[in-house]
Amino acid sequence: MAQTDGPEGIRPTQRLWHLAGIWALCTAATFVMSNTFFATAFWGGSLAVAILLVLAELLGLYGLLAMLGRANRELVPLPRGRRGHHQWAAAVTLLGTAGAIAVQAAALRRIGLIFVLFPLTALPYALTAALFLPGRAPRSTSVALSAALALALGVLPRFADEEPPAPAPAPKPHPLALVGRPPHGYQPTPGLTNDTVFTTHYRSATAPDITLRVNRVPADRTRPYESICAHRPQTTATCTDDGAGRTLVTDRKAGTHELYLRRADLDVVASFRTTTDPAAARSILTTLRPLTDDEARTLLPG
Missing domain, CATH: 3.30.200 (Phosphorylase Kinase; domain 1)
Structure with missing residues (x-):
């Protein structure tokens, strides 16, 4: 008999695959948006155009998430309404993007994190989506992981700002030395x-x-x-x-x-x-x- 969790009869693996799909989609999206922004703003020389392009890509991400929410009605309570999947997609896009910007701002100050930057940046989208899953356990886990991520974002810049201690100044030169x-x-x-x-x-x-x-x-x-x-x-x-x-x-x-x-x-x-x-x-x-x-x-x- 399949393992279920809660009154919805949803298997834990369904939730994991749902969140993994959102994370993978947003990893690709944040990669595209970040490269579009930096390439246009810094190399292309137009900040306004870079912002417009990123907003257009965010609308595309919102559309893909809305389609995903509509296809997974049992995992997203909001789509039960007529336009619920759009509300869910908007919430995940807005809250996830705010978290992604915070992650990227902190991670970019640690050059060693550049190789995991985009998977980390996509994590807030998955954590936001977990808040809407049925059952108390997924929401509690999402809140706990979000708090841990926020704590890490507060610690990383502090480590980035720390400089190695300067060597002690050399004594005054000795004329006979x-x-x-x-x-x-x-x-x-x-x-x-x-x-x-x-x-x-x-x-x-x-x-x-x-x-x-x-x-x-x-x-x-x-x-x-x-x-x-x-x-x-x-x-x-x-x-x-x-x-x-x-x-x-x-x-x-x-x-x-x-x-x-x-x-x-x-x-x-x-x-x-x-x-x-x-x-x-x-x-x-x-x-x-x-x-x-x-x-x-x-x-x-x-």
Whole structure:
């Protein structure tokens, strides 16, 4: 025996097919009307003509819905009157179009919804038609779904208006702030920084740190390693020309290397253990440059 619902003896599948037909018809109609409006108003340059064309298409939709209502008298109570199917078609067209405009206005602000825009836009027509179905359950469901759709329309624009948070502004540029490209396996971390020195520690999980220090050239233009490199037999340090304006100072007793470079009015020194390959420090001094904004946020005090 066929399943029925309510005194009208209407099967649930009949209602579903009825609403699905309205939804499919209005999906096609909203696609045509939207493209007609945008093509005529924005590309054709005539807003008045675009509105007239859309109104004509709405009249065509109204006519198709009136025919559908007349063919489904048991699903549409209004057609029981002489001109009831026209009243039903007018109600579905007017209320559905108002809802469709609201859906389209909200969905167009979310570019990700463009692929489901027309099926969503046709939904208010089906929900309006569900209000006229016999029985309390379809009307209650229609009201609940309409409320959910209205809530979604209120939330979507809010998400669309939200912009990703702007990155924190970079600290004020530091006159001594220079860094070099980190050697393979090293990561730059902040060190002592003030008005007279800028320090960066290059740390590695598998090798001793390399410390880069930048100072201003002293007024007398002396080089920081000159006293160390004086020819004194008792010193444990040796100084070697490393090429490209660099000087390598090795303290055998302390087990350290210091690679010096004068760059304009700045003295730059890379300090590292004698067990570290000097090529890593050379690559830092060879690639010296000002900090990027991201590096400034990481290496400079806020």
